Amino acid sequence: MNASHKPQSKSTIYDIAREVRASPSTVSAALGDNWKKRRISEDTVERIRAVAARQGYTPNLQARGLRHARSGLVALILPHHDNKYFSSLSESFAREARNRGLCPVIVATHRDPAEESATVRDLLSYAIDQLFIVAAHDPDAISQICHDAQLRHVFIDHPSRHAPSVITDNREGARGLSNLILASMPLPPGTGLAGVYFLGGDADQFATGDRIEGFREAMRQSSQPWDENQIIPSTYDPGKTRESLVTLHATLGGLPSGLLVNSITCFEGVLDFLGGLPEDEINRCVFGCYDYDPLAALLRFPVHMVRQRHRALIQTAYELLDTPEPAKLTVIAPEFYPARLRSSSLGT
Amino acid sequence: MNASHKPQSKSTIYDIAREVRASPSTVSAALGDNWKKRRISEDTVERIRAVAARQGYTPNLQARGLRHARSGLVALILPHHDNKYFSSLSESFAREARNRGLCPVIVATHRDPAEESATVRDLLSYAIDQLFIVAAHDPDAISQICHDAQLRHVFIDHPSRHAPSVITDNREGARGLSNLILASMPLPPGTGLAGVYFLGGDADQFATGDRIEGFREAMRQSSQPWDENQIIPSTYDPGKTRESLVTLHATLGGLPSGLLVNSITCFEGVLDFLGGLPEDEINRCVFGCYDYDPLAALLRFPVHMVRQRHRALIQTAYELLDTPEPAKLTVIAPEFYPARLRSSSLGT
């Protein structure tokens, strides 16, 4: 790159046109790939391209977007960035966007419904081409906005009846996770301190609802005594989750025999509390975490995990947008990561 | 929102103008906040705003951006999304952007220099207003591009001589972390299996260079014997890091007495290998990780950590852009998270 030219703000097709003594439309055509149809001579095309390269020309995508009513932007709306599951979704989303020559815009809305719909409107204003919404609060409202603006969109985690959606099979995920917990509880049924508990998440939220359902099924099928009070959806906040666990611990006089923690975020709160407990007490409880984190696989105590296939979710979402099938719901099975049990790594 | 109107693509000031029987320029002024200067009557303003609200009008930001040569977009370029440190930066970056009424665009370039500069050009084409670059490969080249386009930008983690930059005090961070490791090594100096090792990261990269320097200082000041071969920057890839550790383990016939793992990403690779080792062997090695992850605080073995203050880094970066001081370098001290030692949580 010859970087020693004048610091003119940014070169346009008009600058190039002036230098080559051609019209802006000719320049535009020459830089695109339809110059044959416009019968621009190959010679002219090459002169124009040379000058464009020398000037370091890049098209003004706002102008192009204005003309085409498109922008080349695809957006992903999700609750948070700093969460392993969501950031994995981001990573996959961005990779695929760039494969398709699109520019990914990822916005976190902090589980705030107002921020969520404001963001949708904002993104609409930028004329984004496609919208992916993860764990929407009110999918139908968003669908309405998008339909009015004729914006192609797809939901992940929380489906909409009015648009294509992809979700993990949360019910099966939670059921399988619950069964993993039940299967590795050291004490015979009924002997445990206080059964298995479901902790964390937002009961109003779609995914959590399904997971609770899966938990219920597993509990019903097990020989464990249980009741609805063992379900404690304390929100997704680590602090709140910690408090719930503190309360539970005080009430029971110890940890329950099993604990299914809904989301890695809540799990952080749980860990924080566990840090203050004696090792042997922790070891009497079997843990499960909905969502996967590689670090969790080597904690001081075994943790069963479920991993949502972020890659598959994103791929499927893109494909649903490619083929204009309306309002189709795709369900993707999660993967299970049973804990390496303590005994197996004590080796010999 | 009255959602039952015709699905016209998107309302513009022209649509509003037609309905209110006013000119587009009047509508534009009325919707902005300079209608007083343009002497639009308050009555007219209110009529226009009412209609705008009813039509669900949102401004076309591409058109506005085209006119203003600005877009309202601020961009953050970083290596990856799915890394606790980077995603925390994202989170802080996005929050502050929205506080300022800007739309955050976050792009991962996977530590690929070509993708990095291509992305910068891409973003330039979208007329972004400000650019934040994390862990740039070639900051000076990026600065050049940005200067030519008169784009305000700031570097994080890897400074540029030609633009404002914010970094963590990596040398001190690594020195302190090394000292934490040295201080908690159970065996007297020289008795350990093979001293303390530095593993992971990219030696060509600025942050890693500084961290290695800090490691060297700590080692020199300690009574531990050591040499340069104890520094093994294997890249940031978990797989590669694992391989390096496998080799080291084979060469030494066991783990070293101390291991400073450079980045949480590499730490994943280390964990994967450790998972197959007997517990007592792991316990003979003291671990440190550059970067913090809440989960790492409760692993089966103690891990000292250093946390970069992502919030402060981002805040400072924004402030550096606010006040046009050129090429100022700000250094921010990291926080130390010494491991809760094993004994302390065995409690009584």
Place this chain on the structure above:
DNA sequence: TTGACTTGCACAATCGATGGTGCTTACATA
């Protein structure tokens, strides 16, 4: 009644890229 202002708005140009519609040449054919 007339000039001097003010009020309240409309007109038109502009940002950069694009694509439809011409308008010149050159060359060929009758």
Place this chain on the structure above:
DNA sequence: TATGTAAGCACCATCGATTGTGCAAGTCAA
């Protein structure tokens, strides 16, 4: 020479919002 036809390009409107400027109607004082 007149006519046809292609090649090679220029001109102009357009996307939607913004802003400098102009212009009519109303108000006021002399």
